[in-house]
Amino acid sequence: MSKQIRLSGSGGQGMLLAGIILAEAGIMSGKNAVQSQSYGPEARGGASKSEVIISDLSIDYPKVTKPDIMLALTQEAYSKYAGDMSDDGILVIDESIQLSGQDKCKVYSIPIIVSARDVLGRAIVANMVALGAIVKASEVISFESLESAVLKRVPRGTEELNRKAIQTGYELIAG
Amino acid sequence: MIEKKTRLLQGNEACVEGALAAGVTFFAGYPITPSTEIAELLSLYLPRIGGKFIQMEDEIAGMAATIGGSLAGHKAMTATSGPGFSLKQENLGFAIMAEVPCVIVNVMRGGPSTGLPTATAQGDVMQARWGTHGDHPIIALAPYSVPDTFYTTIKAFNLAEKYSTPVVILLDEVIGHMREKIEVPDHVDGIIDRKSPEKSPEDYLPYEAGPDQAPVLAKFGSGYRYHVTGLTHDFTGFPTTDPKQVKYLMDRLNNKIEMHKDDIIEAEELELDDAEIMVVAYGSVSRSAANAIRSAREAGIKVGLLRLKTIWPFAEKHLKKYADQVKAVIVAEQNQGQIVYEVERLIGCQAPVYAENRYDGELMKPEQILNRIKEVYRNA
Numbered sequence: 001m002s003k004q005i006r007l008s009g010s011g012g013q014g015m016l017l018a019g020i021i022l023a024e025a026g027i028m029s030g031k032n033a034v035q036s037q038s039y040g041p042e043a044r045g046g047a048s049k050s051e052v053i054i055s056d057l058s059i060d061y062p063k064v065t066k067p068d069i070m071l072a073l074t075q076e077a078y079s080k081y082a083g084d085m086s087d088d089g090i091l092v093i094d095e096s097i098q099l100s101g102q103d104k105c106k107v108y109s110i111p112i113i114v115s116a117r118d119v120l121g122r123a124i125v126a127n128m129v130a131l132g133a134i135v136k137a138s139e140v141i142s143f144e145s146l147e148s149a150v151l152k153r154v155p156r157g158t159e160e161l162n163r164k165a166i167q168t169g170y171e172l173i174a175g
Numbered sequence: 176m177i178e179k180k181t182r183l184l185q186g187n188e189a190c191v192e193g194a195l196a197a198g199v200t201f202f203a204g205y206p207i208t209p210s211t212e213i214a215e216l217l218s219l220y221l222p223r224i225g226g227k228f229i230q231m232e233d234e235i236a237g238m239a240a241t242i243g244g245s246l247a248g249h250k251a252m253t254a255t256s257g258p259g260f261s262l263k264q265e266n267l268g269f270a271i272m273a274e275v276p277c278v279i280v281n282v283m284r285g286g287p288s289t290g291l292p293t294a295t296a297q298g299d300v301m302q303a304r305w306g307t308h309g310d311h312p313i314i315a316l317a318p319y320s321v322p323d324t325f326y327t328t329i330k331a332f333n334l335a336e337k338y339s340t341p342v343v344i345l346l347d348e349v350i351g352h353m354r355e356k357i358e359v360p361d362h363v364d365g366i367i368d369r370k371s372p373e374k375s376p377e378d379y380l381p382y383e384a385g386p387d388q389a390p391v392l393a394k395f396g397s398g399y400r401y402h403v404t405g406l407t408h409d410f411t412g413f414p415t416t417d418p419k420q421v422k423y424l425m426d427r428l429n430n431k432i433e434m435h436k437d438d439i440i441e442a443e444e445l446e447l448d449d450a451e452i453m454v455v456a457y458g459s460v461s462r463s464a465a466n467a468i469r470s471a472r473e474a475g476i477k478v479g480l481l482r483l484k485t486i487w488p489f490a491e492k493h494l495k496k497y498a499d500q501v502k503a504v505i506v507a508e509q510n511q512g513q514i515v516y517e518v519e520r521l522i523g524c525q526a527p528v529y530a531e532n533r534y535d536g537e538l539m540k541p542e543q544i545l546n547r548i549k550e551v552y553r554n555a
Binding site for chain 2: 020023024027032033034035036037038059060061062063065
């Protein structure tokens with residue numbers, strides 16, 4: 001098993017942290033994982049991506065070439081980064097995004113940002129909602145591994161909020 | 176138990192862990208992307224172990240203070256990227272001439288000038304060799320993974336102390352910033368510490384080297400008085416223009432690295448036993464190359480990889496071992512061609528040497544190397 005994952009959104013939406021958590025969850029499940037990011041000199045705004053490879057084998061090339069799993073939280077990130085998806089890949093996007101009609105892969109359009117802001121009361125946990133959804137949609141790691149990786153990384157006092165956030169995301173994917 | 180030690184770290188973080196394992200107690204520098212995490216973490220960790228972190232006014236001073244910290248007996252390091260490495264060259268030469276052990280990390284980004292602060296490159300390998308003026312030896316190491324960065328940093332400190340010389344670590348942005356699984360050991364064996372002079376302060380001659388050609392520099396403040404200069408000097412450390420003394424010093428500086436090449440040089444030989452094509456690569460690109468040779472092998476092409484882990488002094492022996500066996504050599508680098516000339520010089524008359532390059536800030540993809548392997552194989 002080797003999965004290429006790309007998480008994208010705008011700068012400040014926590015794509016980097018989400019990537020780190022996913023990679024750590026991969027390692028905690030006994031797999032190899034590599035995380036990398038590309039970013040410009042600006043700290044906020046713009047399109048931002050974080051890439052993770054989780055594999056049973058050793059990982060030579062550390063960058064994602066053809067994502068098996070992709071997340072897009074903004075229209076700009078979707079337009080910029082979703083073009084090279086694997087045909088049998090899984091694309092998880094926020095419901096606000098207009099699809100180009102070109103995607104051949106499986107698409108889950110779900111209310112990630114609205115759930116974070118209105119259901120959980122904190123827009124800042126949209127990245128955690130997204131992680132829960134990705135894990136459900138792709139089964140790349142178990143929910144339990146995700147949960148322990150999240151709790152290891154998030155600031156003290158926010159554990160319950162983040163736990164709820166990944167649970168909410170998990171439940172956004174039907175089935 | 177094992178789970179606790181298994182961590183997901185950046186290359187820059189592993190560099191810091193390696194430095195701490197090697198015994199670093201002094202860092203002076205001027206933070207610069209993509210090396211900033213090294214300064215940031217050492218500013219946090221060094222005070223906790225009684226060490227010193229100084230953010231200097233600029234890159235030049237960062238290198239100067241690193242030399243000062245080392246002369247005071249500390250294992251000392253600095254970290255920078257291309258623009259800062261340029262500024263450090265004069266003091267790097269001073270450290271070579273005065274034989275001051277220290278470690279300089281250059282996390283390579285796109286250049287020239289301020290270039291591409293957040294993008295990868297391997298454009299500084301020749302600068303590491305010849306960036307400072309005058310004839311001189313240099314040791315430069317290039318790790319290719321997060322765990323390798325940990326151990327390479329330890330090796331850099333060990334070589335610096337053993338041969339009383341600056342050692343350059345050439346990370347690149349990909350390796351510095353990527354996160355990867357690493358098992359950080361609680362304890363590392365074989366750490367080399369600075370020797371103390373055997374003679375009394377009255378009889379001590381700082382630049383009178385032993386049979387290994389490396390001097391034993393007493394820690395300043397330990398009761399030994401001596402002179403340190405960038406001018407050509409004699410045993411006492413005071414300047415001389417006596418041709419005999421000058422030649423002696425120049426030969427010794429060179430010999431102390433030359434005669435220990437087997438100890439210093441490291442390279443990995445992957446699938447080279449029966450290889451008809453040899454790929455030479457280092458740092459992040461050697462990961463693309465490892466991927467490419469696996470695909471090429473699956474397609475029935477006998478190809479192997481020589482992964483350089485020590486860039487300077489150059490892995491001449493490793494390269495020449497395969498010079499008669501292979502039909503062609505491909506040197507893959509994240510620059511417009513630098514190490515390829517060294518390879519050409521050494522074995523170009525035995526096998527054709529091809530350059531495969533990328534220099535737009537993006538890491539070379541395995542397909543680029545694979546396509547070149549196929550093309551070279553068809554024509555070989």
